[in-house]
Amino acid sequence: MxxxxxxxxxxxxxxxxxxxxxxxxxxxxxxxxxxxxxxxxxxxxxxxxxxxxxxxxxxxxxxxxxxxxxxxxxxxxxxxxxxxxxxxxxxxxxxxxxxxxxxxxxxxxxxxxxxxxxxxxxxxxxxxxxxxxxxxxxxxxxxxxxxxxxxxxxxxxxxxxxxxxxxxxxxxxxxxxxxxxxxxxxxxxxxxxxxxxxxxxxxxxxxxxxxxxxxxxxxxxxIVVDENDSDKRVPFSLWQLIIVALCSGLGLIWVINDPVSKISHGASNLLNFNVFGMEGTNFTILLALGLFLFLLFYRLTKYSQVTKEKLYAVTFFAFLTFSFFAVFEQAPGTLTIFARDYTDRILVGNSSLIFLIANSLIAVVPLAIITWVLFLLFKQTFKKYSLANIILSISFVIIWIITIWMLVRDFYGAGFLNLSDATLTSLKIEKVKESLTQIPASWFSVLNSLFIITLAPLFSKWWESKYNPGANVKFGIGMILLGLGMAFLVFGASDIAPGAKTASVSIFWLIMVYLFHTMAELCISPVGLSYVSKLVPARMIAFMFGVWYLAIAIANKVAGILGENADRIAAEKGISYFFLIITGVAVAIGVMSILLAPVIKKLMHEVR
Structure with missing residues (x-):
């Protein structure tokens, strides 16, 4: 070939x-x-x-x-x-x-x-x-x-x-x-x-x-190999491959068994045993983690001092990425549940009208822009790929129909549109006062994408300016912003009594959470993988990318574990205390990252 x-x-x-x-x-x-x-x-x-x-x-x-x-x-x-x-x-x-x-x-x-x-x-x-x-x-x-x-x-x-x-x-x-x-x-x-x-x-x-x-x-x-890289290739020996297989097997058993055992109320628990007084679940994941860290650091010792130090820096960044996603991925779970059960999502009067107009603009403007891009693509490809373009156009016709239907339905449901009163211009003040809208709990999650599209150009200009901070500082700022985002819920949920199943917290607090979490994401997302490619020798790039995605995978599972404990903590000390713990940990890791900047910079050997 x-x-x-x-x-x-x-x-x-x-x-x-x-x-x-x-x-x-x-x-x-x-x-x-x-x-x-x-x-x-x-x-x-x-x-x-x-x-x-x-x-x-x-x-x-x-x-x-x-x-x-x-x-x-x-x-x-x-x-x-x-x-x-x-x-x-x-x-x-x-x-x-x-x-x-x-x-x-x-x-x-x-x-x-x-x-x-x-x-x-x-x-x-x-x-x-x-x-x-x-x-x-x-x-x-x-x-x-x-x-x-x-x-x-x-x-x-x-x-x-x-x-x-x-x-x-x-x-x-x-x-x-x-x-x-x-x-x-x-x-x-x-x-x-x-x-x-x-x-x-x-x-x-x-x-x-x-x-x-x-x-x-x-x-x-x-693959561009660094001519100055004098490290010899370090292949995986048989015993190392056995450890990799063992870690993978134990990790998969833990990830799958955890929900299965809970949903089946222990009837299908593969890890229902004790080792030295430790539950089988904890023993399994700690054994897998211990073996993995042993293999990782053992292999690092086989490289030259410079390469080894660069890989230490990558490992540190992987830890920060793990910490970030363990908190950030509370959005589809804990934060969505908070929006559904603890947030006052019912708007009345002028607030209802303002939300409906804003939501209409939020939906229609981006869709119009993307439809324009679709039109530009049609001009270049329709002749040669007409069937694909027709399929794509049908998808956009459907998305427009659903979007318009959703918006009209909301206006109608709020009382702004009905059979006898079809236009907003004929509304009376009394009608506006009677209007009512309930925001879907899932709606708050769209703010992340909306804020990214809005703020990404500003952060891009920051990274291109002379004030562009180093990797550690970016991670640190990101983690601190992540913690500050959760801090809004610490204050917003402070009046919710321990054990309360419902509340009516203002939507302002959740909006601020997603704003700060998006800024945190913009600080961290551009940094991670780019530094893996810069710091890792070409022949190790696949292995370290695997380590990186493994860190994110474990972070997503840990995010679920944190979410599992939210109810228990909320019952004992209040949901505000749960968010306070996360805030403290995120800010502490962010401060640590900034303080360690000189050390990590030295390990990176002038790589920027």
Missing amino acids: DTKNLDTPNNFFESKVLGHPAGLFVLFFTEMWERFSYYGMRALLVMFFTASVLGDHPGWGWPREHAMSLFGSYTALVYLSTMLGGYFADKLIGFRWAVIVGALLMTLGHGCMAVETPFFIYLGLGLLVFGTGFFKPNMTSIVSLMYKDHPEKKDGAYTIFYMGVNAGAFFGILLCGYLGEKVGWSIGFGLAGVFMLFGLLQFYFTQNIFGNIGLKPLKTRD
Whole structure:
């Protein structure tokens, strides 16, 4: 096989949209619908599990502990599965078919979840785990190969690509969340599957636009080896591979057994034993973690002093990333439950009208902008890829219809529109005063994507200025902002009595949480993976990326564990105390990161 042809971009820049290849926007819309489906389903999952079995929209009536345990394991497995998907793409089927397989599995997964029976919900979650694993890492790989000969354009390409990520998350949470809460859970889950199917078909029928890129696995890799790197290759010996397998096995058993044992009330607990007075669950995860850390630091000793110190710095950044996501991923669980049960989401009078107008602008303006980008893509690709463009246009027609229906329904439900009073201009003051709107609990999660789109250009200018802080300081600022975000809930929830199941806290506090958490994300997200690529020797890059995603996977599970304990702490000392603990830990880690800046800078050996 001619690997040279596989690596060479096929005149992508001959057909441009906004100065970039049309193929980038094919990926943009495919990724957008995948994130729509993923975040749309994710916004509903915990609420569906914990919703009462009675009422208009019955759920499963689970305790929050069970729901958070399953959710934490699900999100952890999603990140772990990216290693499997990356391996299959690299070695067996190529990036392009990995994306197609992943999209198909996710479509089937969302379809299963729409059935709402235990068998199909669990089957759906399993399909989504493997589907995301195949899909997620390989989309960015295609972008990278497209711009291999145009590195100066790569930053702009990834900026556009991640706008697709955030646009998909935004509309997925907004619309799937709305339909799930207001109409029916199966409608929300099903809508996620419908748009994942649109993304799959659009990508499949347009894939020739990428030429040979990602069609088959590469036999060679474009790895630039540092000529000054004198370290010899350190292959994994048999005993090290055994430890890797043992750690992986123990970790998977722990992640899967944790929710299974809780949901089955101990009937299916694989770790129901004690070792030296320690419960089997704790013993298993501590053994896996201990073996992993031993292997990691043992291997580091086999490299030169400079390389070893750089890898120590990467390990420290991985710890900070773990800490960040353990707190940040409270959003789809603890924060959504707080929005549903403890937040006053009912607006009346002028507040209702202001929210409805603001929500309309929030929904329509981004959708109009993305539709304009779609029109630009049509002009470049319709002749050659008419079927894919028709499919994509149908998806946007549907999204417009759902969005307009949602907005009109809200205005009508609030009393602003009815059969005898069809326009806002004819409203009387009394009618405005009588209006009432209930904000969906999932709506607050859209603020993250909205704030990212708004604030990203400002942070980008900061990073490009002379005031650009070092990696440690960025991580530190991010962790402090993360803690300060939770501090708003410490104050907002301070009047909620211990054990209270409901309250009416102002929506202001949650809005501020998402604002500060988004600023924290913008400080941390651009830093992590870029420093892995800069600090790690080329031959170790795959291993350290694996360590990095492992840290994020464990963080997602720990986020679920923290969420599980929220009810217990709230019952004993109040929900405000739970947020106070998280605030203190996040701020302390942020301060530590800033204080250790000189030490880590020395370990990085002038890498910026």
